[in-house]
Amino acid sequence: xxxxxxxxxxxxxxxxxxxxxxxxxxxxxxxxxxxxxxxxxxxxxxxxxxxxxxxxxxxxxxxxxxxxxxxxxxxxxxxxxxxxxxxxxxxxxxxxxxxxxxxxxxxxxxxxxxxxxxxxxxxxxxxxxxxxxxxxxxxxxxxxxxxxxxxxxxxxxxxxxxxxxxxxxxxxxxxxxxxxxxxxxxxxxxxxxxxxxxxxxxxxxxxxxxxxxxxxxxxxxxxxxxxxxxxxxxxxxxxxxxxxxxxxxxxxxxxxxxxxxxxxxxxx
Amino acid sequence: xxxxxxxxxxxxxxxxxxxxxxxxxxxxxxxxxxxxxxxxxxxxxxxxxxxxxxxxxxxxxxxxxxxxxxxxxxxxxxxxxxxxxxxxxxxxxxxxxxxxxxxxxxxxxxxxxxxxxxxxxxxxxxxxxxxxxxxxxxxxxxxxxxxxxxxxxxxxxxxxxxxxxxxxxxxxxxxxxxxxxxxxxxxxxxxxxxxxxxxxxxxxxxxxxxxxxxxxxxxxxxxxxxxxxxxxxxxxxxxxxxxxxxxxxxxxxxxxxxxxxxxxxxxx
Numbered sequence: 001x002x003x004x005x006x007x008x009x010x011x012x013x014x015x016x017x018x019x020x021x022x023x024x025x026x027x028x029x030x031x032x033x034x035x036x037x038x039x040x041x042x043x044x045x046x047x048x049x050x051x052x053x054x055x056x057x058x059x060x061x062x063x064x065x066x067x068x069x070x071x072x073x074x075x076x077x078x079x080x081x082x083x084x085x086x087x088x089x090x091x092x093x094x095x096x097x098x099x100x101x102x103x104x105x106x107x108x109x110x111x112x113x114x115x116x117x118x119x120x121x122x123x124x125x126x127x128x129x130x131x132x133x134x135x136x137x138x139x140x141x142x143x144x145x146x147x148x149x150x151x152x153x154x155x156x157x158x159x160x161x162x163x164x165x166x167x168x169x170x171x172x173x174x175x176x177x178x179x180x181x182x183x184x185x186x187x188x189x190x191x192x193x194x195x196x197x198x199x200x201x202x203x204x205x206x207x208x209x210x211x212x213x214x215x216x217x218x219x220x221x222x223x224x225x226x227x228x229x230x231x232x233x234x235x236x237x238x239x240x241x242x243x244x245x246x247x248x249x250x251x252x253x254x255x256x257x258x259x260x261x262x263x264x265x266x267x268x
Numbered sequence: 269x270x271x272x273x274x275x276x277x278x279x280x281x282x283x284x285x286x287x288x289x290x291x292x293x294x295x296x297x298x299x300x301x302x303x304x305x306x307x308x309x310x311x312x313x314x315x316x317x318x319x320x321x322x323x324x325x326x327x328x329x330x331x332x333x334x335x336x337x338x339x340x341x342x343x344x345x346x347x348x349x350x351x352x353x354x355x356x357x358x359x360x361x362x363x364x365x366x367x368x369x370x371x372x373x374x375x376x377x378x379x380x381x382x383x384x385x386x387x388x389x390x391x392x393x394x395x396x397x398x399x400x401x402x403x404x405x406x407x408x409x410x411x412x413x414x415x416x417x418x419x420x421x422x423x424x425x426x427x428x429x430x431x432x433x434x435x436x437x438x439x440x441x442x443x444x445x446x447x448x449x450x451x452x453x454x455x456x457x458x459x460x461x462x463x464x465x466x467x468x469x470x471x472x473x474x475x476x477x478x479x480x481x482x483x484x485x486x487x488x489x490x491x492x493x494x495x496x497x498x499x500x501x502x503x504x505x506x507x508x509x510x511x512x513x514x515x516x517x518x519x520x521x522x523x524x525x526x527x528x529x530x531x532x533x534x535x536x
Contacts, residue, residue, distance in 0.1 A: 054417045149322045151440070172419070173441035174404045176459060186533050188454040191420045192442060263452050266534055268401040268493040 001261045002207025003087075005255055006209045007214035010083055012036030012099065014074040016043040016067060016086045023136035028242065035077045043068040056195045064116070069095070077104035084108070085214040087206055093117050096221040100131060107203040107253045110134035111163075112206055118145050129162035133219070136167045136206050150185075151176060167209075169202060177228055187228055190236035190262050197242045202234045204247065208234030208255075208259065227255075233258045269515045270475025270502045271355075274525055275482035278323035278351055278381075280304030280343040280367065284311040284335060294512065299434040303345045308505045311336040316467075324463045332384070337363070350521035353378070353473055355481040356400075361385050368399060378402035378485040380474055381405065386413050397430035401487070404474055405433045419444060421450075435477075437470060445496055449490045453466045455496055458504035458530050465510045474522075476502030478497065501526045 004007045008031040013024075015037075023037055044067040052086045074097040081104045088096040090112040100109060100262045109132040117125050118141060125145070130137060135158060139151055145161075146154035155166045155178045174188040216223050233255055240246040248261030271277045283291075291305055292382075312335040318327045341363040349372045356364040358380040362385040368377060377400040385393050386409060393413070393506040397403060404428060407419055413424035413429075423434045423446045436444045477499030486489050501523055508514040 056417070082293065099337075124325065143323075147292065149324070150463065152461045170441060173438060176456075184459060184533055185536065186456040186459060187536065188456055191452060191454060193418055193420045195418065203394055229536045250515075263536065265452055268453065268497045268531065 001027070001030070001032075001244050002204045002231075002238070003211030003214070004032050005234065005252050006208070006211030007031075007085075009033065009211070010036060010077075010080045012074055012080065013077055013089075014038040014043075014068050015044040016038060018040035019045045033080075034242070036074060036080055038074040040068055041189050041258060043071060045052060045209075047245055047264065049250065050199070055172075056198055059198070061154070073098050084112070084217075085219075087210040087211055088112070089203060089206070090114050093121055095132065097124070097128050098159060100128075108213060109211060110135050110136055110165075110206065113141065114138075115144060118236050126161060131157070132163050132239055134165040136165045136169065136202070136209070138202070139170050142166070142168050150154065152178070165176040165229065167218075169205065171198075171201075174232065175205075177224065179224075181221075185221070185225045185228065187225075187232055187262075188266060191265070192236045192239060192260060194240045196240060196246075198239045201239050204232040204238035205235040207231070229259055229262055233262060269295070269298070269300075270472045270499075271479030271482070272300050273502065274479030274498070274519050275299075275353075275477070277301065277479070278304060278345075278348045280342055280344055280348065281357075282306040282311075282336050282339075284313040285309035287313045299424035303415060304342060306342040306347055308336055311339060311431075318467070320466060322518060323440075324466055327466070334360075339438050341366050352485075353478055353487075354378070355478040356380070357474070358382050360443060361389055361396040363393070365399065367397050368396075375416070376401050376414070376481060378404055378474065378478060380404050380470065381409065382406075383409050383412060392427060397426070402433040402435065402468070403431045404437065404477070406436050406470070407436050410434070412435050420446070433449060433487075435496065437473065439466075439469075440506050442500065443473075445492065447492075448490060449489075453489070453493045453496065455493075455500055455530075456534060458501055458526060459506045459533070460507060462508045464508060464514075466507045473499040473503040475499070478512075497530055498523065498526055510529050 010033045045073055046067050046069045047065040049063040050061045052059045069091050084107040085102055086106040086109045087104055088111045089101060111132045113125060142154045143149055146157035148154040148157055155168050158166045159180045164180045166178055172189050177185040209227045212227035212230040213219050237250050238246045278301045285403040299343050314335050314337045317331040318329045320327045337359050339452055350457055352375040354374040354377045356367060356379045360395055379400045410422045411417055414425035416422040416425055421438050426434045427448045432448045434446055440457050445453040480495035480498040505518050506514045524526045
């Protein structure tokens with residue numbers, strides 16, 4: 001949904017027969033190709049539940065049911081194989097590798113991961129990091145992966161594991177991005193006063209980021225910086241409401257206006 | 269020390285006979301007028317001790333001995349009474365008010381405070397806030413003072429308590445500044461990889477901020493933004509070493525170069 005504000009999206013994913021949404025209806029009127037959506041009637045959809053703390057930034061995971069995500073990954077449709085900008089959302093790193101191997105010659109591959117895989121499937125995570133361009137990761141997970149508490153140093157250690165770009169997400173404090181040429185970019189989050197549900201903020205960020213890169217068709221550092229700002233802005237709309245409501249209620253113009261506001265807020 | 273990189277400083281403060289430093293030597297060669305330094309031979313100097321957590325951002329206070337700070341405040345020398353830019357460092361808010369009343373017509377008064385006073389002397393804090401221009405406060409203390417967990421909303425609530433500017437400090441995540449005209453400024457911290465001791469980071473920030481304002485002789489929002497960036501940069505040098513060593517080992521040119529680097533790191 002986030003990426004579709006910027007460029008046509010090719011969706012690959014799998015849900016169970018219990019999925020309460022008609023995804024074709026959810027994405028109707030948007031340039032989102034759902035050919036890669038598989039509905040496994042006999043399986044159950046992935047579920048996560050958590051409790052947010054009072055600051056709406058820290059959270060406790062109450063429940064993670066992998067369900068259909070513990071099965072074989074969905075296939076990448078033949079007409080998607082020439083995709084150039086690929087985002088592998090958070091799932092088992094072995095599945096992320098299998099999905100990536102189905103794409104012919106991607107130009108820029110970004111990956112999300114989580115503590116669960118760093119703790120239990122570290123070898124798979126490390127194999128994945130050698131095949132991608134960009135890791136998008138929470139600050140605590142970065143510290144865990146790099147075994148280093150200083151976040152900037154942790155980013156530099158992760159760069160040596162393979163990716164040429166690392167985006168370190170700091171929740172309501174924004175993000176730090178570094179690449180293997182020594183470039184850095186630090187961006188605060190948009191100062192949201194209206195936070196109803198931070199769930200999906202990270203995915204909204206990644207979607208806006210990848211959509212913006214795909215729209216520009218390149219991924220040099222100047223382009224990455226603007227894409228990170230777009231991702232930050234889309235996430236700020238996402239958390240203002242439950243489910244996808246924060247995104248389905250806005251238009252591209254709202255995003256561009258907030259992008260300019262974020263620039264003004266951070267310029268000195 | 270921080271402020272002296274930018275403008276002449278008039279120092280007012282009190283230590284006990286046990287102070288292990290010869291402050292005249294410490295400040296020798298700098299434009300710091302120590303006429304307002306009082307040494308009470310029979311009293312003991314203020315002491316604080318704490319333990320920093322692994323991220324070097326959170327800390328636990330192990331010991332606070334007010335000592336000489338619990339006595340009468342030092343006097344403001346007659347030749348200091350025409351000072352225009354006044355910073356009231358952290359001490360009991362009743363003492364801060366007494367000190368401020370000894371300055372004739374200050375143009376811009378900024379104040380630091382802490383959880384201790386918000387918890388135990390809230391009425392004094394509220395009286396102080398009505399007499400000043402700018403409160404510089406940690407994010408947790410801002411949430412406590414405003415009784416509001418959303419930091420941006422907390423800033424707005426504090427503005428209604430009196431100051432026209434509030435600077436909300438977020439440690440390694442920088443700061444958010446808002447004023448009573450609706451202007452906002454968000455600045456990340458400089459991405460320091462070399463952190464030996466964060467003690468005094470807040471005071472170094474305040475010193476650089478006030479020094480920069482005094483140098484420019486004004487406090488409009490554009491000037492405030494640059495002063496906040498200078499404060500941020502000075503603090504990043506301060507935490508690279510123990511005591512004042514991070515500051516006594518640099519020159520103004522180092523500060524200006526890092527100021528430009530911080531601008532480049534945050535521009536998109």
